[in-house]
Amino acid sequence: MKKQPQVTEQTRANLRQAFWELYAERPVERISVREITDRAGYNRATFYLYYHDVYELLEEIEDTVLGNIERLVQGRLLQGDTLDFSQHMGLILRLAQRSRDYTRVLLGPHGDPAFSDRLKQIISPLVDRFFLPEAGLDEGASGIVREFYLSGILAIIRTWTADDDPMPIDQLIQLVMRIVQ
Template identity: 30%
Template sequence: MTKDLTESRRTRYTRAAMQDALIELLRDQALGDITVKALCERADVNRSTFYAHYSNIEELLHDIEDETMAWVTGTLDQLMKQPDPASIEHIIERVCRYIADNRNHLQVLMSPKADVGFQQQLLGLIYGRQSAVEQMQTDAATPQEAQMRMRFAVSGSIGLIQHWLATDLAATPESVAHIIFTMSMPSSR
């Protein structure tokens, strides 16, 4: 958990610089190989500034992950309130646009270079929403079938997003969202 500091513009800028520096370093190095010194040099901050915000590099990574999870949680909450399947596709498009806008961070977060627990946490967040199973898989014969379909849809969606990020977003966010939507909701075709 990040240390409590007044959220001034300068504080937000400093945290963003350190987050960006960590993501850049994670592209070439494993998390355990990154030093506070290297991070501070890349972010152009001194060590005391780093330690004013974080206790260690892992805490900084968790801050990045927490921000992403907070956004995903809010978006999922919106998704579950949508009665119209077309609105669900719109929400999926918003998620894909968010991924495109934050590709530098998410290319690392969705890869094994960072904390592999992040993807598990993301899956747990989605799987933990029973209303998602009920709403997105209404044509399933049994609750067990709905749960299996949801797990397949989420795992496939994450796999597709990983591929999309690995190809440096070769497709548009809208086309990726449409594929996720049509593959996840066979009854809405």
């Protein structure tokens, strides 16, 4: 018997939501398939129809969030878009805001450090384009400066998305631009 696509996607969405509620509370290694399926209202076998384990489910969520940011960076920055750094920061922050429920957890205390590393790789072309050429640094020094800026940007996003009443994006961008220039 063939599964209906709408039912399949709804089941996946329910499993993701149940997992996400648990992941917001504690690290992935302390979440069991049983807890996810109990919360979602399915049996364990249903989970294994869609996912190998909880790590695959987490990776799917991370890939979705990172994919949105990567499409933005690739589509605008690397194809010669004329937006300046503050406009790119605004776009990234708007994406972070749209997926705030995910971003605040993925970059938070229970988050996977690999997510932060992958996010840095995606946004590093921004730093390469807007800061490193002007600095005239050798390769070793450029790597250090790149990491400095990327870590700072991630810390800003982490702190901003964790705030229950975050400052407006435009005000945050002005603050960041004052810091980096």
